[in-house]
Amino acid sequence: MGVVVVAWAVGVGTVMPAAADSDPPDYLKVMKAEELWKVADGSGITVAVVDSGFKEVPGVRSESVLPGVSVIEPPVEQPDKKYSPHDDVAGHGTTMTAAIVGDGSGGGPKGLAPGAKVMPVRTSIGMPLAFAAGGEGAQGIRYAADHGAKIINLSWGDHYAFEKLKSAVQYAQSKGVLVFAAMGNEGEGNNAGNLLAMLPGVIGVGAIDEKAMPLKLSSYGPETDLSAYGSKARVRCKENTRWCVADGGTSYATALASASAALVWSAHPDWTANQVARVLIETAGGPVDGSKRNDRIGYGAVRPRMVLLEKAGNPGAPDVDPLAPAPTNTPTPTASTGQTAAAPAEAASEEAGLPWQWLALGAVVAAGLGLAGTLIVKRRRS
Template identity: 85%
Template sequence: MPAAADTNPPDYLTLMKAQEMWKVADGSGITVAVVDSGFKKVPGVRSESVLPGVSVMSPPIKEPDKKYPPHDDVDGHGTTMTAAIVGDGSGGAPKGLAPGAKVMPVRTSLGTPMAFAAGAEGAKGIRYAADNGAKIINLSWGDYYAFERLKPAVQYAQSKGALVFAAMGNEGEGNNANNLLAMLPGVIGVGAIDETGEPLDLSSHGPNTDLASYGSKARIRCKENRGWCVAVGGTSYATALASASAALVWSAHPDWTANQVARVLIETAGGPVDGAKRNDWIGYGIARPSWVLLKKAGNPGAPDVDPLAPAPTNAPAPAPSQTAAAAPAEAAAAEAGLPWQWPALGAVVAAGLGLAGTLIVKRRRR
């Protein structure tokens, strides 16, 4: 990877009007759980921005009592996601989009030789985050084999009022395998865009994509978490920015529910240039929290209704004398995204475990 001094990433924070947004809300009062490879204290992330967190790493069979601290990260992926959300911009680190928020690191075996256990560990971590005050849960990875354990954990977190974001994956140019977590009802599947605002070629895509954000050249941890470099961040980085966008909105409207925060992000997203309500690459569009904070756009709507769930039509119920089964009602049109009016932004390669397996289509709305 090139050193940070060799090339500079696009200033996506200026494009997102971050400085103006921070005058309204900076994420204060919101805890974002980053269930990932952990967090290592590094230049660019203040200690006060990161909570104690927890490690859910499984100990070796021969060392059943071995403990792993949550504030360590041999890979750097979780540290990068943390910095993208709350970094202070010093020492080569990125400036976080929601610098006033708190990150709760939940360390799994991602980035270690035991990474195959990360899915099951992540399920425990999601439950821990939900039980310990996380409003937003950031999942910049996926696991096909542990899906049946992750699914009830995500549902449990949602029952506690948490909003869950999941990276779509980075296999758009390969087999385009999607992160199965993104198919779950209420989970926001995040894709990535490039510097021109176009969908990133490597971004996995499909009917489970709900929003997109920047994921191209960014400051990330490299050299086995021994320094900051500039490289593509992919849907992992884009998901961290989507989580930070939600933190800004929720900080400004602390009485809203997860459904309401999700709804206004969807309603104010910069949608496809062809005028479609959504497409499989960017979903409803690029997250634009500035439209919520600065333009007061977006209707939060019902607090207990998933904005992504299909809505029943108003067709009358069949008469009692009818014997034929009624045809399933089609889902109503999804929340409308505003026209694409977001400046050039970027994204590319994501991180986490490989997303093997067959594409499973979400709850979809139509």
């Protein structure tokens, strides 16, 4: 049986209240989204959300979501059963979609890249057959790569289908797709990271709090590349019947990282996945101790405004993985001259993210991700 985990926490959610003091922090204001959207809003970029599907709900315009596909395997006793990609019994995929392209109505979040398109790729996450979601996800990744996705968002992980997923991710990368994967919510005392985040070229995303400090629950390691907001947010709850306020987790953080990439790519459509990744890494708000990166938050919080508004970041070589180790006979690459050296102090007060936990959905269980963590070692630039 496969082990599939999704990185958010609806268990602590509450139905959207009327009281303003119960609203989640306005991370879009911190990220200067309104100014960003005057430069680029994600138009022309398709983000595939390989997840539990998408349900048409208040807060997400239908024109922002493509037809997509369902890769759910039907039950043996119902071999002809069909599943619509525009259905979602868990609400997880719907939440990720809203975080990227939501319109902010009906109690839902405003998406960070409202001009982008989301391609829903539905797996059995949240269903009794969720043990099959890993293998289905591998199918979904290949489908997305073959049908125009520039970015693939994986806000979950699976151990037992890892080899299939690894092959699928490599296939997507061969097609020029940029892949983001949530780090996980094992955190302190039981740090089991997401194997997908360890793969070369995959951007592993962690979560930080409002003060840009790493969350205790956030899984971490050398595979952590970037971080984003992941705490109190508007998420789908009550079997995807309404919006609630709850910790969004690294699932939500990953969706925001994907949306940030969509903004950058929308402004620079001639860039490759490597170049988009490179400028996001170079312009991230780094650790507060002044180090270039650490295992808790990676290179820091995503800051697309640095690229779009400050014109920072050097896209560099189009065919070179920005996280690949530097050749031993050449100096280690440094940030571009346009990058602000004081990013750590800024990160403590600006871009931030919040706590999260792994959530069990149906047959999904929060265990097992770290079992093979020592079998692969993700490459690092420094």
